Amino acid sequence: MPVNVLVVDDSAFFRQRVTTILNSDPRVKVVGTAENGQVAIEKAKQLKPDVITMDYEMPVLNGIAALTEIMRSCPTPVLMFSSLTYEGARITLEALEAGAVDYLPKSYERMGKGRGSLEQVLIERVLTVSKSRVGAGRSLGSTTAASRPEPSPGSAARPRSASLRQPMSREIPRAPKSPAVADSPAPRSGSLKGKTKLVIFGTSTGGPVAIQKILTRLPASFPLPILIVQHMPKTFTGAFAERLNQQCQIQVREAVDGDQLKPGVALLAPGGEQMMVDPRQGRVRIMAGDERLNYKPSVDVTFGSAAKAYGSNVLGIVLTGMGADGRDGARMLKNSGSTIWAQNEQSCVIYGMPQAIAQAKLADHIVDLDDVSNHIKSALGY
Structure with missing residues (x-):
């Protein structure tokens, strides 16, 4: 059975190009697309894809908000597209904390060219993400102020940036332990x-x-x-x-x-x-x-x-x-x-x-x- 993918991006060109690349491999099938975060949530619930590729900058509802709701209502492995800038890195880190499995750099120029290494990386990354454990290790409640280690005498914790997202605390049930790799x-x-x-x-x-x-x-x-x-x-x-x-x-x-x-x-x-x-x-x-x-x-x-x-x-x-x-x-x-x-x-x-x-x-x-x-x-x- 192929890996079913939902492609989410506000750019019609990018949606079409990603769809074409993924559908070129028999191991992958694009089952739907969405032009904004709100539609992405609705289609994730309706189509139940194996993987979602997600852009951040979208109208109506951005990628982080959509990702957060998807992880709450219908947890699905998400591959984020990110710009290779400091701001892109900051947003990507927020997405990973919110539940995204992995990310790839977004390049309209490279996506517009013929098949090459970037296309193959996208296919292989989608296949890998499809095998990930959604939510594994995501409970970060220990980083909240109430449970963070107390500073040692004479030291003070550095102030947290107000722009940082609060970590999620939702636990995901884990699979039974394998005897071969038991703790x-x-x-x-x-x-x-x-x-x-x-x-x-x-x-x-x-x-x-x-x-x-x-x-x-x-x-x-x-x-x-x-x-x-x-x-x-x-x-x-x-x-x-x-x-x-x-x-x-x-x-x-x-x-x-x-x-x-x-x-x-x-x-x-x-x-x-x-x-x-x-x-x-x-x-x-x-x-x-x-x-x-x-x-x-x-x-x-x-x-x-x-x-x-x-x-x-x-x-x-x-x-x-x-x-x-x-x-x-x-x-x-x-x-x-x-x-x-x-x-x-x-x-x-x-x-x-x-x-x-x-x-x-x-x-x-x-x-x-x-x-x-x-x-x-x-x-x-x-």
Whole structure:
């Protein structure tokens, strides 16, 4: 059976072009289109598509409002189209928080050309999104003021921007746990205390919400430096780091070449480049992305450099995402004596990267997203 798609965009040209591209593949079928958010809601309920492609800027009801209502009334995997600008990044992050699974850059120029890589990416992304778990890991109630960690003495939480959307708190029922990847027992309290000097997160699809959930639960006095490798375009990582910094007690910023690793500071790898750990000075090096690598930034690159720099003193955590980036780097960390955790299948939006870790038997611990922060604090004896 083909994947049924509802195409939502106020541009008749874009609707027609996306429809033509998707219908060119027998695995996909466009079952309807909508010119605004209100019509999208009505057709989502009527047609019950497997995937919805959604623009943000539309009359009557914009993409975020429509997405929020769709996730409330008829949860459906949504692929957002986004402009590659700071404002486009900010809106896309809001869409991901509201329930969208993934996003693609919107380009009228490239959509107007003949078949090529962009067309194939669209088809493959729709197929992947159709397999996602709608709402997995979306409950972000812990980031509200009532449940956010209290600042340490003498510190103050940074004010949150009034423009940020409040996280959703709706829970989605989860599938039964698979015995092959069932959560392992919680790490023993204090088991990594004194051993771990650096925490690194690697993630892709579903990662922005997962990272937000974890970091907002860490206190300002968190004792270790943190590195984050999230597959994102260059124009998005700055906005993502800024958003996290407004929401978290710890400091979060986009990494620049020469940044020093400091306790309670999380550095996000800039899109389009690679982040490596300098073994001599406790700093990160930001380097141009090698064209031979599929991912820029790459979890493998950061994990591998950390294995050389820190040996057995790294906690590497692989979160939701498609593909297998991080597996080879995790193997290097394991061979150096470091510790690897992987997110469990039930709380992943896309169970690709963590699955690659689990199947390679590299994971010391399989953990639900809701438990990651508490397990980190417990394992560090903190």
